[in-house]
Amino acid sequence: MSRAPARCPYCEQKALIRSSEEVTIMVRDVYFDCTNPTCGHRWKAKLEFEHSIAVPASAGQPREGIPIMPRLRKALGMNSKPRPAPA
Numbered sequence: 001m002s003r004a005p006a007r008c009p010y011c012e013q014k015a016l017i018r019s020s021e022e023v024t025i026m027v028r029d030v031y032f033d034c035t036n037p038t039c040g041h042r043w044k045a046k047l048e049f050e051h052s053i054a055v056p057a058s059a060g061q062p063r064e065g066i067p068i069m070p071r072l073r074k075a076l077g078m079n080s081k082p083r084p085a086p087a
């Protein structure tokens with residue numbers, strides 16, 4: 001795992017996470033500090049859940065409302081798009 005999760009968009013040096021806070025279970029606000037002492041840039045970014053790469057074995061199957069990687073969806077024999085509700 002990387003110790004420098006981002007680079008400063010001003011000086012391109014490594015940045016460290018100062019703190020973070022949960023917005024929702026799928027979204028987190030992350031506050032970064034540039035490690036370059038002559039720069040001093042600080043910023044906020046959003047970390048958002050995109051899709052599962054592997055479903056936890058304990059879950060047995062994908063949980064409704066938690067997106068999974070399209071390739072995994074296909075491997076599990078699921079439709080690529082949710083079925084429309086019956087008329």
Ligand SMILES: [Zn+2]
Pocket residue numbers: 008009010011012013034035036039040041
């Ligand atoms: Zn910087």
